[in-house]
Structure formats: C-alpha cells, structure tokens
Amino acid sequence: MSRHPEVKWAERNDKVYLTVVLPDAKNSKVNLDPEGVFTFSATAGSDNLYELKLDLHDKVNVEESKINVGVRNIFCVLEKSEKKWWSKLLRGDAKAPHYVKVDWDKWVDEDDDTGRPAGLDLGGMDFSKFGDMGGMGGSDEFDDSDDELDEEVDKPEDKADDKVVGEGVAAKAKVESLQSL
The missing domain is CATH 2.60.40.790 (Immunoglobulin-like)
Incomplete structure (x- = not known):
C-alpha cells in the first residue's frame, strides 16, 4: 500500500x-x-x-x-x-x-499580484487593516514629542543622593526592559 x-x-x-x-x-x-x-x-x-x-x-x-x-x-x-x-x-x-x-x-x-519587488516576501499578510484597530492608528494617544527633554534636571550634590537616584534609574530601566518583552 x-x-x-x-x-x-x-x-x-x-x-x-x-x-x-x-x-x-x-x-x-x-x-x-x-x-x-x-x-x-x-x-x-x-x-x-x-x-x-x-x-x-x-x-x-x-x-x-x-x-x-x-x-x-x-x-x-x-x-x-x-x-x-x-x-x-x-x-x-x-x-x-x-x-x-x-x-x-x-x-x-490575486489583488496583490502587481509587480511587487522580487525580494520582498510578506508571507501574504494584509497590513492594510492595521490602521483600523481600536486606538492603534492615527491617534495622538502615543505622541512622540520631546517636550520633556527640554526641561533642565538638577544634579544631586550629595553622594548619598547620587546612590539613591542611581538605583532608582537602574530599577526604572530594568522595569522598562521587562515591559518591552
């Protein structure tokens, strides 16, 4: 058989x-x-x-x-x-x-068979609908403005304060890196 x-x-x-x-x-x-x-x-x-x-x-x-x-x-x-x-x-x-x-x-x-560059393979995925997902496109909800970067930040003068601020920054960076996963 x-x-x-x-x-x-x-x-x-x-x-x-x-x-x-x-x-x-x-x-x-x-x-x-x-x-x-x-x-x-x-x-x-x-x-x-x-x-x-x-x-x-x-x-x-x-x-x-x-x-x-x-x-x-x-x-x-x-x-x-x-x-x-x-x-x-x-x-x-x-x-x-x-x-x-x-x-x-x-x-x-059939609609996509219109001379796409030979090296570009998107696996047949249709990305045209991604803008219609609730809150995901065209929204100012995630504004990439750099307004916060224009503010001056005071440096701590005491060494003990440096350690506390340094640990806080490191902890914040660790939390942000875990959130990105």
Whole structure:
C-alpha cells in the first residue's frame, strides 16, 4: 500500500507552485500532462512507497514548466496554459485531500499580484487593516514629542543622593526592559 506525501501549493496569475515534501526521496518519478494531471511516485524512509495523482484545476504548459528534485523536496513551477487565477488547485467539487496544503511562504492574493519587488516576501499578510484597530492608528494617544527633554534636571550634590537616584534609574530601566518583552 502506498502513502501520500505532503504537498504545498501557491499560485500566481501565470503559474502554480507545487512542493512535494518528502525528505530523502529515491527513484522519484514526476509526470505532468498538458490536461493538468500531475503524478508523482518515489520511495523514502525504510523503502515506503509514496504516490500522488493530482487533477489540477486547468491545463498547463508542460514545455515551460520546471521540476527540481532536491534532497528534502520536489519543487515544481507549473506554467498555466491561460494566464488567469484558478478558483482552487484541483478539479471537481470535492474538498482538497488532507495532505494538500497552502504554501503561505509563496502565497500572493490575486489583488496583490502587481509587480511587487522580487525580494520582498510578506508571507501574504494584509497590513492594510492595521490602521483600523481600536486606538492603534492615527491617534495622538502615543505622541512622540520631546517636550520633556527640554526641561533642565538638577544634579544631586550629595553622594548619598547620587546612590539613591542611581538605583532608582537602574530599577526604572530594568522595569522598562521587562515591559518591552
């Protein structure tokens, strides 16, 4: 009986990223059909057989697609036949199998696929709503003014006072550093 490896996926307008997570895979066989059928088989561990067949949502361009068999995983960049977003990875109305998961490291929302710099990876997080969090944005509640720094501070003249002030400053700094954790 064969097992199913974990598969992570993400997409762009023109391609789908598939990562078959199977460390130390041996005798890997990957096949991609233009109709969108992706098959994989390999052995790993104590010669356990892993097999996979995915009926992708739409057709792919086999000639332009790339497959890289690595030590820890098999990484595939599948070029779509038509540049359009898919509503899901697999054909049919059934829910995706439990071993097929979203690759959040590569995920980009359809609205965000507009030429973001290649090195910038925000993990698909949407920061646009952060200003709407109660009391967290646009508020003068945390004013960064330096008004307090304009006041002069008298130095203590007695050595005993220096020690008390020094200990108070050290204690305050320790409390502030603990609060920042």
